[in-house]
Amino acid sequence: MTRETLVNLVILAALIGTALVAQALGEGFVVTLATKAAIFALAGVGLNLALGFGGMVSLGHAAFFGIGGYVCAILASHAASGQPVAVLPFTIAGTNEMPAIWPVAMAVSGLAAGLIGALSLRTTGVYFIMVTLAFAQMIYYFAVSWPRYGGDDGLSFYVRNSFPGLNTFDPIQYFAICATLLVLALGVCALILRARFGLALEGARQNPARAQALGIRPYGLRLTAFVLSGMIVGLAGALYADLNRFVSPAMLSWHMSGEIMVFVILGGVGRLCGPVAGAAIYILLEHLLGGVSDYWQVLLGLLLLGIVLFAPGGLVGLIAPRRRHV
Amino acid sequence: MSEPILELRDLRKRFGALVATDGVSLTLRPGEIHALIGPNGAGKSTLIKQILGEIRPDAGTIRFEGQAIDGLDVPARARLGLARSFQVSSVVPGFSVLQNVVLAVAGASGRIYQFHRPALRDPALVEPAVFHIRHAGLAGREGVLASDLSHGERRKLEIAMALALRPRAFLLDEPMAGMGLEGARQLTAILSDLRAEAPILLVEHDMDAVFALADRISVLVYGRIIATGTVAEIRADPEVRRSYLGEDAP
Numbered sequence: 001m002t003r004e005t006l007v008n009l010v011i012l013a014a015l016i017g018t019a020l021v022a023q024a025l026g027e028g029f030v031v032t033l034a035t036k037a038a039i040f041a042l043a044g045v046g047l048n049l050a051l052g053f054g055g056m057v058s059l060g061h062a063a064f065f066g067i068g069g070y071v072c073a074i075l076a077s078h079a080a081s082g083q084p085v086a087v088l089p090f091t092i093a094g095t096n097e098m099p100a101i102w103p104v105a106m107a108v109s110g111l112a113a114g115l116i117g118a119l120s121l122r123t124t125g126v127y128f129i130m131v132t133l134a135f136a137q138m139i140y141y142f143a144v145s146w147p148r149y150g151g152d153d154g155l156s157f158y159v160r161n162s163f164p165g166l167n168t169f170d171p172i173q174y175f176a177i178c179a180t181l182l183v184l185a186l187g188v189c190a191l192i193l194r195a196r197f198g199l200a201l202e203g204a205r206q207n208p209a210r211a212q213a214l215g216i217r218p219y220g221l222r223l224t225a226f227v228l229s230g231m232i233v234g235l236a237g238a239l240y241a242d243l244n245r246f247v248s249p250a251m252l253s254w255h256m257s258g259e260i261m262v263f264v265i266l267g268g269v270g271r272l273c274g275p276v277a278g279a280a281i282y283i284l285l286e287h288l289l290g291g292v293s294d295y296w297q298v299l300l301g302l303l304l305l306g307i308v309l310f311a312p313g314g315l316v317g318l319i320a321p322r323r324r325h326v
Numbered sequence: 327m328s329e330p331i332l333e334l335r336d337l338r339k340r341f342g343a344l345v346a347t348d349g350v351s352l353t354l355r356p357g358e359i360h361a362l363i364g365p366n367g368a369g370k371s372t373l374i375k376q377i378l379g380e381i382r383p384d385a386g387t388i389r390f391e392g393q394a395i396d397g398l399d400v401p402a403r404a405r406l407g408l409a410r411s412f413q414v415s416s417v418v419p420g421f422s423v424l425q426n427v428v429l430a431v432a433g434a435s436g437r438i439y440q441f442h443r444p445a446l447r448d449p450a451l452v453e454p455a456v457f458h459i460r461h462a463g464l465a466g467r468e469g470v471l472a473s474d475l476s477h478g479e480r481r482k483l484e485i486a487m488a489l490a491l492r493p494r495a496f497l498l499d500e501p502m503a504g505m506g507l508e509g510a511r512q513l514t515a516i517l518s519d520l521r522a523e524a525p526i527l528l529v530e531h532d533m534d535a536v537f538a539l540a541d542r543i544s545v546l547v548y549g550r551i552i553a554t555g556t557v558a559e560i561r562a563d564p565e566v567r568r569s570y571l572g573e574d575a576p
């Protein structure tokens with residue numbers, strides 16, 4: 001087992017352990033915080049696939065987070081009202097079953113990622129950042145000005161969606177759902193990154209000219225990674241909507257994109273469990289310092305600055321530096 | 327005479343007012359090393375890049391194994407078996423030697439959209455990769471990070487990656503550049519063997535290597551081929567001596 005694998009296991013154990021201990025102590029609020037961390041971590045893991053492994057600096061991933069959230073909220077609100085979501089070309093009914101909501105959230109955000117990625121990936125560098133940001137902003141303003149689903153005010157649904165055999169209202173059970181999906185997503189990422197696809201994606205990131213000379217087209221690889229990334233972030237968005245039983249355009253705003261990026265950078269760009277550590281620390285700081293002072297973000301900024309300047313591998317990189325021999 | 331593997335016909339390329347390729351016609355025949363020599367800025371790298379598809383010529387055609395490849399992009403030409411080394415060596419720095427060559431084998435296979443089987447545990451990738459690493463003289467260095475290799479070793483890694491493409495032709499742009507005397511000698515031996523795999527179009531300033539290796543030499547000056555011939559013919563050619571080798575060349 002490599003040192004990084006060990007660190008990854010410790011990070012996951014810490015997150016899950018925190019929730020379990022809080023549950024044992026009757027601290028339901030802390031369990032909810034851990035759930036929020038797990039969901040943000042999932043979003044970070046999704047972004048890391050594009051940013052860390054694919055080298056695509058997207059400032060538009062809030063689009064997928066928000067789309068996942070809105071899919072969840074829209075389906076839930078239709079399930080509550082009994083009206084179908086659409087009747088043409090065929091009837092789509094609302095649902096409050098998570099196992100039905102998740103695939104839809106992932107499909108819709110994956111589709112959006114496919115469209116946004118196909119266009120954005122024709123640019124590189126700072127243009128790519130700007131184009132992804134622009135697409136996300138378009139979706140943001142669309143949500144703001146679409147009164148059907150709450151517009152600026154957002155959309156509430158009063159009952160958390162259900163999962164067969166579980167009581168999703170129980171904080172620890174909802175945490176279990178989110179943590180399981182996080183671990184699954186990490187497993188899927190670990191698998192594909194070790195496979196030919198991941199090798200080619202990483203190779204094309206580090207040296208695109210060389211990859212092409214070996215018969216590999218970076219565009220298709222990147223687009224695929226971008227879509228997978230969008231789907232994972234969309235799933236996180238759906239879970240976040242269920243956590244709050246509320247969605248609003250804030251989920252789609254560029255602040256959200258920046259926040260997800262902060263999780264990745266704090267924890268370690270291109271490190272499998274980096275975003276988990278990053279999201280957990282973010283939530284921890286917000287909780288500990290947010291109450292003390294509204295200026296806690298200044299501290300976060302300093303921490304980020306320190307990481308970027310002195311530990312570009314993030315926290316995971318600090319604890320488990322890359323070995324020189326593989 | 328056998329059919330050429332690679333055939334350039336009247337290739338032309340301008341950069342603004344600069345004519346980098348001025349009606350170049352050239353063939354690469356099976357089993358030969360065809361050296362392309364000429365002064366700095368003559369347009370050698372530009373010519374190689376047009377063959378690889380990195381730069382589009384303004385006019386002229388390129389045929390590879392009897393097929394016009396003008397419409398194909400870089401990856402498509404690579405998969406046909408056009409293997410290259412870069413003038414400034416180009417590998418994946420964060421990958422080990424083995425990972426680099428496994429990537430090359432995977433790229434050549436055209437099947438990179440596999441999502442579950444670990445690439446480094448796939449014998450279909452690793453076995454040929456190890457074979458090519460040995461062939462290129464890097465046995466025992468499989469686990470070393472490419473960025474930790476010496477300059478000469480990185481050159482050899484490029485050769486190993488080129489071999490992994492199951493090449494039908496090698497296009498090598500100054501493979502000896504920056505190599506010490508001993509390194510150049512080793513590489514000369516490796517290139518001489520490589521000829522058995524596929525013919526080589528060799529751009530090189532190291533005249534000892536060129537004269538030792540080349541079956542034919544073409545001399546490029548200001549984008550134009552001024553002479554093509556055997557080593558003896560080129561060494562004797564008065565115009566080549568004047569424009570490139572220098573009057574007092576041996």
Ligand SMILES: Nc1ncnc2c1ncn2[C@@H]1O[C@H](COP(=O)(O)OP(=O)(O)OP(=O)(O)O)[C@@H](O)[C@H]1O
Binds near residue numbers: 341369370
């Ligand atoms: N993309 C480009 N745009 C404009 N001019 C270029 C470009 N690439 C090359 N040139 C010019 O074309 C000419 C030929 O360049 P090239 O790199 O092909 O020469 P070379 O024969 O490989 O030289 P060297 O021996 O120094 O490698 C040079 O004058 C160079 O400045």
Ligand SMILES: [Mg+2]
Binds near residue numbers: 372413499
């Ligand atoms: Mg050159």
